[in-house]
Amino acid sequence: xxxxxxxxxxxxxxxxxxxxxxxxxxxxxxxxxxxxxxxxxxxxxxxxxxxxxxxxxxxxxxxxxxxxxxxxxxxxxxxxxxxxxxxxxxxxxxxxxxxxxxxxxxxxxxxxxxxxxxxxxxxxxxxxxxxxxxxxxxxxxxxxxxxxxxxxxxxxxxxxxxxxxxxxxxxxxxxxxxxxxxxxxxxxxxxxxxxxxxxxxxxxxxxxxxxxxxxxxxxxxxxxxxxxxxxxxxxxxxxxxxxxxxxxxxxxxxxxxxxxxxxxxxxxxxxxxxxxxxxxxxxxxxxxxxxxxxxxxxxxxxxxxxxxxxxxxxxxxxxxxxxxxxxxxxxxxxxxxxxxxxxxxxxxxxxxxxxxxxxxxxxxxxxxxxxxxxxxxxxxxxxxxxxxxxxxxxxxxxxxxxxxxxxxxxxxxxxxxxxxxxxxxxxxxxxxxxxxxxxxxxxxxxxxxxxxxxxxxxxxxxxxxxxxxxxxxxxxxxxxxxxxxxxxxxxxxxxxxxxxxxxxxxxxxxxxxxxxxxxxxxxxxxxxxxxxxxxxxxxxxxxxxxxxxxxxxxxxxxxxxxxx
Amino acid sequence: xxxxxxxxxxxxxxxxxxxxxxxxxxxxxxxxxxxxxxxxxxxxxxxxxxxxxxxxxxxxxxxxxxxxxxxxxxxxxxxxxxxxxxxxxxxxxxxxxxxxxxxxxxxxxxxxxxxxxxxxxxxxxxxxxxxxxxxxxxxxxxxxxxxxxxxxxxxxxxxxxxxxxxxxxxxxxxxxxxxxxxxxxxxxxxxxxxxxxxxxxxxxxxxxxxxxxxxxxxxxxxxxxxxxxxxxxxxxxxxxxxxxxxxxxxxxxxxxxxxxxxxxxxxxxxxxxxxxxxxxxxxxxxxxxxxxxxxxxxxxxxxxxxxxxxxxxxxxxxxxxxxxxxxxxxxxxxxxxxxxxxxxx
Numbered sequence: 062x063x064x065x066x067x068x069x070x071x072x073x074x075x076x077x078x079x080x081x082x083x084x085x086x087x088x089x090x091x092x093x094x095x096x097x098x099x100x101x102x103x104x105x106x107x108x109x110x111x112x113x114x115x116x117x118x119x120x121x122x123x124x125x126x127x128x129x130x131x132x133x134x135x136x137x138x139x140x141x142x143x144x145x146x147x148x149x150x151x152x153x154x155x156x157x158x159x160x161x162x163x164x165x166x167x168x169x170x171x172x173x174x175x176x177x178x179x180x181x182x183x184x185x186x187x188x189x190x191x192x193x194x195x196x197x198x199x200x201x202x203x204x205x206x207x208x209x210x211x212x213x214x215x216x217x218x219x220x221x222x223x224x225x226x227x228x229x230x231x232x233x234x235x236x237x238x239x240x241x242x243x244x245x246x247x248x249x250x251x252x253x254x255x256x257x258x259x260x261x262x263x264x265x266x267x268x269x270x271x272x273x274x275x276x277x278x279x280x281x282x283x284x285x286x287x288x289x290x291x292x293x294x295x296x297x298x299x300x301x302x303x304x305x306x307x308x309x310x311x312x313x314x315x316x317x318x319x320x321x322x323x324x325x326x327x328x329x330x331x332x333x334x335x336x337x338x339x340x341x342x343x344x345x346x347x348x349x350x351x352x353x354x355x356x357x358x359x360x361x362x363x364x365x366x367x368x369x370x371x372x373x374x375x376x377x378x379x380x381x382x383x384x385x386x387x388x389x390x391x392x393x394x395x396x397x398x399x400x401x402x403x404x405x406x407x408x409x410x411x412x413x414x415x416x417x418x419x420x421x422x423x424x425x426x427x428x429x430x431x432x433x434x435x436x437x438x439x440x441x442x443x444x445x446x447x448x449x450x451x452x453x454x455x456x457x458x459x460x461x462x463x464x465x466x467x468x469x470x471x472x473x474x475x476x477x478x479x480x481x482x483x484x485x486x487x488x489x490x491x492x493x494x495x496x497x498x499x500x501x502x503x504x505x506x507x508x509x510x511x512x513x514x515x516x517x518x519x520x521x522x523x524x525x526x527x528x529x530x531x532x533x534x535x536x537x538x539x540x541x542x543x544x545x546x547x548x549x550x551x552x553x554x555x556x557x558x559x560x561x562x563x564x565x566x567x568x569x570x571x572x573x574x575x576x577x578x579x580x581x582x583x584x585x586x587x588x589x590x591x592x593x594x595x596x597x598x599x600x601x602x603x604x605x606x607x608x609x610x611x612x613x614x615x616x617x618x619x620x621x622x623x624x625x
Numbered sequence: 626x627x628x629x630x631x632x633x634x635x636x637x638x639x640x641x642x643x644x645x646x647x648x649x650x651x652x653x654x655x656x657x658x659x660x661x662x663x664x665x666x667x668x669x670x671x672x673x674x675x676x677x678x679x680x681x682x683x684x685x686x687x688x689x690x691x692x693x694x695x696x697x698x699x700x701x702x703x704x705x706x707x708x709x710x711x712x713x714x715x716x717x718x719x720x721x722x723x724x725x726x727x728x729x730x731x732x733x734x735x736x737x738x739x740x741x742x743x744x745x746x747x748x749x750x751x752x753x754x755x756x757x758x759x760x761x762x763x764x765x766x767x768x769x770x771x772x773x774x775x776x777x778x779x780x781x782x783x784x785x786x787x788x789x790x791x792x793x794x795x796x797x798x799x800x801x802x803x804x805x806x807x808x809x810x811x812x813x814x815x816x817x818x819x820x821x822x823x824x825x826x827x828x829x830x831x832x833x834x835x836x837x838x839x840x841x842x843x844x845x846x847x848x849x850x851x852x853x854x855x856x857x858x859x860x861x862x863x864x865x866x867x868x869x870x871x872x873x874x875x876x877x878x879x880x881x882x883x884x885x886x887x888x889x890x891x892x893x894x895x896x897x898x899x900x901x902x903x904x905x906x907x908x909x910x911x912x913x914x915x916x917x918x919x920x921x922x923x924x925x926x927x928x929x930x931x932x933x934x935x936x937x938x939x940x941x942x943x944x945x946x947x948x949x950x951x952x953x954x955x956x957x958x959x960x961x962x963x964x965x966x967x968x969x970x
Contacts, residue, residue, distance in 0.1 A: 146765065
């Protein structure tokens with residue numbers, strides 16, 4: 062645990078990628094394989110299921126620190142991180158356990174899951190007493206699932222590749238699925254990550270997907286497109302679907318469905334199970350899982366409702382039926398096709414989908430008059446959008462909202478399928494439509510977490526429920542947002558919040574409304590769970606409207622007009 | 626009778642007709658210590674502890690109308706007996722003891738309970754009512770020992786010097802800087818100080834505090850090879866300024882009690898944060914309050930509400946005093962703008 066705490070301290074103390082890389086390399090070289098296995102798991106974003114209920118963790122820590130509850134709460138508000146707060150409040154221990162990360166995880170922490178509260182309350186303090194403050198904070202972060210240290214998966218991949226002296230792309234492939242909940246890190250799994258490359262590696266991949274290739278945002282004036290991208294004929298243009306990016310892996314008679322987070326989600330989409338029958342072994346498709354109903358894609362909100370469910374009832378499946386819109390073929394007849402040009406992959410994909418549908422290639426095009434026929438299809442092609450030139454495509458893109466898509470994807474016809482956000486073997490661009498935007502008033506503020514702890518950076522925004530000439534009108538909250546401001550703006554807003562506080566409710570302050578921000582969001586839906594009757598997706602601050610008085614902020618009417 | 630009340634000008638002693646650390650110009654000001662939020666311009670008369678004279682005159686002018694008393698020496702004014710007692714915060718910092726008709730009040734100003742070798746250590750003074758600061762009035766603030774912090778600082782400096790990288794340590798110019806100088810291992814390399822620190826070093830040395838030899842940054846050329854082995858002490862305001870350009874490759878750090886929290890440390894954007902404060906931590910505050918034997922405690926600047934509530938729950942009569950004292954480091958860390966409110970939360 063101590064060595065991992067030292068690694069954490071080194072990573073936390075720097076913003077330089079090279080320094081982080083060096084820290085990880087040093088650690089991976091020194092650490093016993095079973096400890097390194099767990100370190101990779103956490104650094105690459107792995108989160109075990111909750112080990113101890115948060116409430117119990119807090120209560121036990123509060124008692125062990127000998128503090129009243131309110132003082133624990135005050136402390137937590139100042140620190141902004143539960144694990145750190147507890148580590149600062151518990152009595153300090155001067156000797157620290159020599160047991161490694163693996164022993165801590167496997168023998169001390171994982172067995173805590175599911176224990177009755179009384180037993181947990183008894184077991185935790187003696188565990189804590191074995192750790193000095195840095196190790197204790199780290200241990201608590203592992204328990205709360207709040208471990209974050211600012212290294213990307215790509216950086217972990219590079220560190221491992223350097224230790225193993227092999228191609229980082231190979232390591233990326235081996236790391237796929239490593240952080241999935243079903244996988245338990247072990248000395249063997251770490252050795253497998255850094256083993257020399259072998260010929261039968263491809264044959265032993267089981268249900269593993271490939272690392273996802275990701276798109277870059279395209280932000281340029283349409284006039285510059287031809288200069289930047291060449292003619293549209295060099296590109297495959299598709300709609301940008303608002304769903305869950307996924308790979309369908311069919312091997313050895315089985316189907317695995319993986320989400321972009323490299324999480325195995327097969328069980329969440331039982332309707333895809335029948336694709337196991339029609340996809341031949343040794344095929345991997347890349348596409349988007351969407352809710353598909355009445356011959357068209359449904360809002361993401363509908364899909365989201367079923368993601369969170371533990372059990373999928375017939376009713377849920379009927380309300381939000383899932384389908385895959387396929388757009389790439391990564392493996393065919395057991396062969397890795399990622400180094401073939403996209404045009405070739407796409408041509409083959411069209412045949413695969415057609416065979417699976419038992420029909421001519423069905424295009425998931427809502428303008429398609431056969432839309433009703435694809436009502437029950439669970440695998441469709443993401444259609445290509447044809448345009449005479451970029452202006453023509455830009456015009457078609459304006460209909461994105463009506464189609465329920467987020468804009469367009471531009472994929473180089475000759476591009477290979479890269480790893481993550483690489484650009485060296487061809488590029489995918491996401492050409493999104495501008496977000497919705499309204500001018501809203503800041504009415505509540507709460508202190509942030511982590512780097513923003515103790516600054517008021519989490520805000521609730523409101524719009525007016527009546528026109529400016531209505532003397533009775535009030536501000537109705539409709540969205541929370543905390544991103545989009547520069548550090549300097551954050552400090553300024555923090556000062557204004559403190560100056561204009563009206564009331565404090567626990568960690569939240571209400572303020573005299575003086576600040577107007579342009580809020581951007583990606584989607585909007587009616588909602589009876591919100592006071593305003595409206596729910597927005599991905600709200601964030603686009604800019605601070607210094608020029609706008611509060612009276613001129615937008616109204617609920619403006620928002621309602623945006624509803625689909 | 627209350628010997629001290631809060632007035633718009635500052636903390637006021639009605640029977641004595643004088644103020645303690647006023648923030649607006651008044652006729653008579655008793656000054657606890659020389660930090661800018663406690664010792665301000667424009668008072669008719671100043672009274673302070675003798676060891677603070679050098680710093681007060683350096684900061685507020687050589688002709689300051691200042692009268693001083695040695696620690697423990699008393700003076701009678703309008704029937705109030707006044708004396709200064711060491712607060713252990715910076716050189717010359719003092720608690721003010723007031724006695725009137727058998728009632729004793731002590732105003733602490735800012736204080737720290739751990740002795741540091743650069744100023745006279747804090748001495749608890751028995752009283753009926755104690756006026757305490759609460760800058761670090763939360764139980765999350767428990768300082769590591771000074772010895773371990775200085776070991777960390779010296780290790781960091783040594784590691785940087787080994788690879789020829791300048792170590793720039795930001796710290797408040799009065800008190801903190803001298804305390805760090807006192808704890809540095811001068812064998813590691815040259816010690817360089819910013820122009821804001823140098824005059825205060827002189828005062829400390831004149832007062833007999835041992836500080837290692839220092840070089841004034843302005844005397845070194847931009848590419849002076851000595852800089853590569855050096856540690857540089859500079860006020861936080863120098864960070865990000867053109868002044869920093871003289872150091873090619875450097876590692877930076879910040880020394881403050883606020884560095885206890887990871888979020889503050891990261892927001893500060895320096896490579897390292899060292900937990901070193903001139904203020905009492907939570908156990909220090911509680912110990913100091915207990916030592917006074919006071920049944921009544923008036924809490925000023927910092928985590929006022931928290932400390933008041935906690936003390937009340939311990940059976941003391943605790944109340945809040947509204948003041949305009951701040952914390953220079955926090956002002957620099959958290960606000961950095963014209964906000965007039967301290968951090969009430």
